[in-house]
Amino acid sequence: MNRLQQKDLVVKGQLLPVMEHFYTIQGEGYQSGKAAYFVRLGGCTVGCHWCDVKDSWEASDHPLMDVEEIGKLTLNGKADLVVITGGEPVTYNLDPLTKQLKSLNKYLAMETSGAFPLTGEWDWICLSPKKNKPPQEEFYQLAHELKVIIFNKDDFKWAEQHRARVNADCKLYLQVEWSKSDSMMPFVVEYVKNNPEWTISVQSHKYIDVP
């Protein structure tokens, strides 16, 4: 296959850059503690300065895989739960990927900033809005979970702006930015005690030392 044909299949979402894939425990948010097969797609142009997976940003650093191949990988996990993350998954047309994974009876969750239009059929969308590229409007109605990263005290205001826009059933999480865990966690604790609609999410995989 030549480069042009490859590019065409990426545009169609039949081929996707995969940075890594692993069977682990979902560390964050609503499904925290559950076994899940993670697929981390390469490529993100959002550019959060505190991103904990900057090596994912350059799509061309990561090998292209066919969605059928990706589907087979997820069968190496016993769990139904598959988490598609990145990089930024909504960079791509995710229709072929979710169709393939649904044919394998997987429960499909996505971690996303919502920066680009949504494609694919999802059982669970975790929306984590980013100041550099705020979410597309459609995500507020569709998100099952809002997970706002708290890097400094201004981020509580940012969190409330998004809470005001999500649907009534959307679960609300505040997750401290990893490098600020020690200094910001006391403020997050106080905030949730005063605003109990929110729940704390910690990046538990980093404490239990799993991928």
Ligand SMILES: C[S@@+](CC[C@H](N)C(=O)[O-])C[C@H]1O[C@@H](n2cnc3c(N)ncnc32)[C@H](O)[C@@H]1O
């Ligand atoms: C690496 S991102 C990939 C998915 C998508 N690009 C996004 O940002 O939602 C996965 C999750 O990790 C969160 N995250 C990234 N860097 C973090 C950090 N340094 N501390 C805490 N959470 C972080 C993101 O907000 C997102 O919820």
Ligand SMILES: Nc1nc2[nH]cc(C(=O)O)c2c(=O)[nH]1
């Ligand atoms: N165990 C584990 N849980 C996670 N939840 C969200 C993650 C991500 O990077 O998207 C992540 C991750 O990288 N590992």
Ligand code: SF4
């Ligand atoms: S949107 Fe996600 S992957 Fe992209 S820089 Fe921000 S945290 Fe990292």
Ligand SMILES: [Mg+2]
């Ligand atoms: Mg992570």
